[in-house]
Amino acid sequence: MSTNTILVSTDFSENAQVALEKACELAGLLKAKLHVLHVQDESSLRIAIKEGLLDSCETDEAIRAAVARLTEERFAQMFAQADCTGLDIIHLSRRGEAAAQTLAYAKQINADMIVIGRHGEGVLGNIISAVLGSVAEVIIRKSPCPVLVVRRDHRKQ
Numbered sequence: 398m399s400t401n402t403i404l405v406s407t408d409f410s411e412n413a414q415v416a417l418e419k420a421c422e423l424a425g426l427l428k429a430k431l432h433v434l435h436v437q438d439e440s441s442l443r444i445a446i447k448e449g450l451l452d453s454c455e456t457d458e459a460i461r462a463a464v465a466r467l468t469e470e471r472f473a474q475m476f477a478q479a480d481c482t483g484l485d486i487i488h489l490s491r492r493g494e495a496a497a498q499t500l501a502y503a504k505q506i507n508a509d510m511i512v513i514g515r516h517g518e519g520v521l522g523n524i525i526s527a528v529l530g531s532v533a534e535v536i537i538r539k540s541p542c543p544v545l546v547v548r549r550d551h552r553k554q
Contacts, residue, residue, distance in 0.1 A: 404432045404508040406499045406536070409471045412514030414478060416547040420512040421481040423545075429509070431481070433488040434502050435468060436495040465490075496535035504541050511536060512545045 405420040407413040417433065424431040468490050476486070491498045503511055515533045537544050 400427045400429050400509040402506055402508050403429045403510045403512060404503050405512045407433055407435050412549050414475055415549055416512050416514035417475055418479045419547045421479050421484060424484050430485045432506055434499060435490040436498040437492050438494055495532045499536055500539055508542050510543050511540055515546045515548050
């Protein structure tokens with residue numbers, strides 16, 4: 398089985414950072430193209446309020462532009478912290494439900510593997526995942542390709 402295309406789903410969390418680091422390592426070893434997808438499930442207005450961006454924005458267009466800049470800054474921070482030098486990387490952001498958008502994009506690009514960070518470690522996280530289902534668990538169940546789930550403690554020391 399050859400792995401030419403790896404998809405990483407990110408929410409810019411610490412777990413997602415560790416998943417990106419592992420995906421970069423794999424992509425380098427396998428000479429694979431790396432796609433990094435961020436899915437926003439909130440409106441631009443909610444994100445702007447949550448991130449304190451409204452003071453500098455007067456129009457809907459300005460709000461959307463500020464959120465887009467923030468997303469690009471977060472991508473840049475993630476890549477700066479990971480050793481992705483020399484890799485063929487495509488990064489993008491979509492709106493919608495994270496698991497559904499990730500699965501749809503994996504099919505669109507014919508991903509050979511999805512790498513995702515796992516949240517909810519511990520007993521409480523396992524109970525919540527069992528009752529509600531997590532993004533990672535939905536992706537594992539419905540993925541068109543193998544899925545590598547990375548925990549925060551998988552980070553290189």
